[in-house]
Amino acid sequence: MAIDIALFLETLKEEVKSYKVPVVDLISVQTRDPFKILVATILSSRTKDETTAAAASRLFREAPDIKALAKLPEKKIMDLIYPVGFYKSKAGYLKKLPQALENFDNRIPEEIDDLIKLPGVGRKTANLVRSVAFNKDAICVDTHVHRIMNKWGYVNTKTPLETEMALRKKLPQNHWQEVNGILVAFGQGTCRPVSPHCHRCVIADLCPAAAHQIT
């Protein structure tokens, strides 16, 4: 078993500050508007931060709120968000979003079960929105977090959902917004699935992956 998970996170905390800003922080520093955070988060899946930020910026210039978005043709949305990954699918999700939000009084819902019902919003996106927009103690398990928690031996799970449930019991119910940022940044910046940057990893000497062969 690796070091205590709280110490693991504390050790990484300073390290990841020098990294390229993950989308978790990127969105929160730009806006506190739940609508924009939701839209940007939907755009961010399978897409780099810079690409997401540029696309979101273009889109928000034309559609700064729900009402404006509802008036935008799907083709227009598609052109604005290109070249984020799966832009055709996402344009479809965003086109349907205003109507879906009518069920929630035209506001962004805060509960996970409600968020998941929105088009283009799965568990990872819902938890990220809860964390960033509403400052909830939501555990955002993307593929990086899932992989790293298993690699470092903090969980032994098959699916991201299982990881989320397991982590919920392992960690104090606070500061999850920061934890999400730390784990995502570490997973993308250093402890990457292919060619991890072990040479500059601050906790490489504690890594349970023998000779750093396991990723």
Next chain:
DNA sequence: AAAACGGGGGC
């Protein structure tokens, strides 16, 4: 040139 890749929907 080919494969991998920061999810989610539809079936």
Next chain:
DNA sequence: GCCCCAGTTTT
């Protein structure tokens, strides 16, 4: 569960 969506990065 399995397959699809797409541009970008890595090998």
